Amino acid sequence: MIVRREGPVDHDAVRALHRAAFARDPATGSPRAPDDVVEARLVDELREDVGFLPHLSLVAVRDGVVTGHVIATRGWLDPVGAPVLGLGPLGVAPEAQRRGIGTVLVHALLAVAEAADESLVGLLGAPAYYSRFGFRAAADLGVAAPDPRWGAHFQARRLSGRPAGGRFRYAEPFRRLES
8 A cells, every 4th residue: 555645636536435435424324425425525625725735635545546535734723823734534445444544544644744843633533543643632732622512522633832722723614514
């Protein structure tokens, strides 16, 4: 398996991958139509947003096939507007899940982010999964979730320095999902 930066040639494969990976609603388990997969639309919108950071959109490729994708985009801590990262979506093709591809992608993304001197990464996800990467409840780091109902599912990991605390703000495409 190779992990590399996503390029324009990968966009269709990444969209198809997220549609397959999130074919069932994570909250309810009910099937979704391909056009209803929010994660696939979100990745497309993030690529067009000012918060897109091409070096933080990575694909896992095995035998020439994209089997996983992860992206982090520019976020901010308000009220001071300190720059941070918002991780997600992370998707792995259903037939390749539970084989460590997601783990490799998250480790690679965090390494690139740290090398780029990013200070903090925030995400909404399962604490049992993301704790293995050093994420913990964002509130423990003085970072408030965009939506207080997210509780411990909104997590953060400090990479370098000590960013100011505050309320986390995702890139605009995420914010449109919240409304």
